[in-house]
Amino acid sequence: MASVTFDHVVKRYTSDLTVVKDFNVEVADKEFMVLVGPSGCGKSTALRMLAGLESISEGQIRIGDRVINNIAAKDRDIAMVFQSYALYPHMSVYDNMAFPLQMQHMKKAEIDKRVKSASSSLGLGNFLDRKPRALSGGQRQRVALGRAIVRNPQVFLLDEPLSNLDAKLRAQTRIELQKLHRDLGTTFIYVTHDQVEAMTMGDRIAIMNAGILQQVGTPGDIYDHPANIFVAGFVGTPTMNFVAATVQDGVATASGFHVKLPKALPAAKGILGFRPEAVTDRIPDPDSAMEMKVDVVERLGSDQFLYGKVGGDSVTARVDPRIKVEPGDSIKLGLDTRTLHFFDSETELALL
Amino acid sequence: MSVVSPATKPGSPATKPVNLERRSLLSAIRPSRAILNIVLVVSAVFWLVPTIGLAIISLRPESLFQQSGWWTALTAPSQLTLSNYQTLFAQGLVARGVLDSLITSLEITVPATLLVTIISSLTAYSLVFGRWPGRSVVFLVIVGLLVVPIQVALIPVVQEYRVFGDLSGFNPFGTIPGVVIFHVAFGLPFGIFLMYNFYSGIPKEMLEAGRIDGAGEWQLFRRVALPLGLPAAASLMIFQFIWVWNDLLVALIFLGNNKHATLTIFLFEQTRTLAANYWIISTGAMISIFIPLIVFFSFQRYFVRGVLAGAVK
Known part of the structure; x- marks a missing residue:
């Protein structure tokens, strides 16, 4: 020992x-x-x-x-x-x-x-x-x-x-x-x-x-x-969503949505990260809601994963398996702001 | 090619194209298999006829040799007798007799074979699994030595033996150890090459597992590499045994004047005298064939296929 x-x-x-x-x-x-x-x-x-x-x-x-x-x-x-x-x-x-x-x-x-x-x-x-x-x-x-x-x-x-x-x-x-x-x-x-x-x-x-x-x-x-x-990106399946975002006054803006960050960050450009389970059909905060154009639907029984585009970014969402979604649909999704990550685009280190 | 007619068996599901295809494939295989068998049998007979002839000559009385061909014995098996063998062995252990030569041949072949096998296995183990620089260069040099013909080395080796004799008081020239050393030296490049290739096929992790399990290099060689290399070692032994056993040139040069001659020299000397010594030649040749056959059959069980099966996924 x-x-x-x-x-x-x-x-x-x-x-x-x-x-x-x-x-x-x-x-x-x-x-x-x-x-x-x-x-x-x-x-x-x-x-x-x-x-x-x-x-x-x-x-x-x-x-x-x-x-x-x-x-x-x-x-x-x-x-x-x-x-x-x-x-x-x-x-x-x-x-x-x-x-x-x-x-x-x-x-x-x-x-x-x-x-x-x-x-x-x-x-x-x-x-x-x-x-x-x-x-x-x-x-x-x-x-x-x-x-x-x-x-x-x-x-x-x-x-x-x-x-x-x-x-x-x-x-x-x-x-x-x-x-x-x-x-x-x-x-x-x-x-x-x-x-x-x-x-x-x-x-x-x-x-x-x-x-x-x-x-x-x-x-x-x-x-x-x-x-x-x-x-x-290595840990977790499906892998975490990464979208380019700009931070200004505590709000991160991506191509298809914007979200208020839980912690103040200096104004910067970077990468916003959030896991698929943070993007759901429940909408906790209408401000950070997003519209997804669905490309692929994966039904696992216990979960349903949607792969699609939000604005110009690819995003994966985990939604209630009972919701009927077909590829090509548009669906409104909410973002859980408690599990947001923000990375420096140069050093790739986590800032949040 | 045979064509399957769709009307062979009414009621059979011959309408399915898959079935048809399969059947025509089967019927195509059969004639080619027959041809293959015929070719095999013919070539086997071709190879065996001289040996069978030799065997029958050795079993016929000397007097019959001049009168009729050996094949007459096929219809008159009563001709066959062991008298040639009895006469030959009756000479006993007289120097340059058949029994004496048999022993001399064994005295050369057995040590030469064992030494080549052991030294090759050890060398190949070190070349494959050792961790010293320059291993691949050494291996290349050894493989390069494969192209050196024996004949080129005869005179230099005789000279070296003399120098060695002057220095040490023992000149190996004309002695059995002298012949053994020569055969070992010339058997090693091929032996190392063969064992190297076989050991290269042993997964490295197996040796690594052994190292972690606490085995030293000697134990790894003895407990892991050597048993796994048995099939290769067995074929090497058979090759080496047959080469040394059948050698005439080296034995004649290094041992020609010795009191004891090898079996090949013994047979060679019978042909020099013009007298009809065919009965001795055929009988002696049969004896010289017999020993390698024993070696071959006693080692062939080590040619087990898939010794490595189950080692790694």
């Missing part, structure tokens, strides 16, 4: 190819930290540096108080679950799970005890003699988890462990992983490109883009107070 600290960590392959830039994150003991970002953002590289599979170009990584820059992967006391599972195909499920313990020269009886208990808690008790090729994708994934669990490591690393599962199994495993985290009481560091996984599983989320850490915070924090346009 230990905290993990990334202290000004840099990964540079060549002088002009830097994939992780000045990365600073502190993961608390027993925390479930999710590193999330689009592919190629450096999240996996950060994890692999922690695992000891990549060298660290600059900065320090610490597990607890121990600097691990120059400690071999095998001595870092971490376990990792790979996206591809990376099971040993020539070994049975039992041997796959026993392998890390055999490497520690653990006694046979103790290995047996640990493998049996891990496999039964993962529902693999009947498959111990099977080879990985005789298992389903979900079972392989659990063997990979089991191989990590038996070691009782200080830190658990998971590199997109769910991306090879089908949607239903993924949702189920998401819940199981959270239970596992609670039961083990170990620090988890989880890498994914899927913001839903990040939002649902993480105690805290670290969002990365192009090698740069964008924001660290709880899921609620990040959803409600995104630090910049990238974070605001």
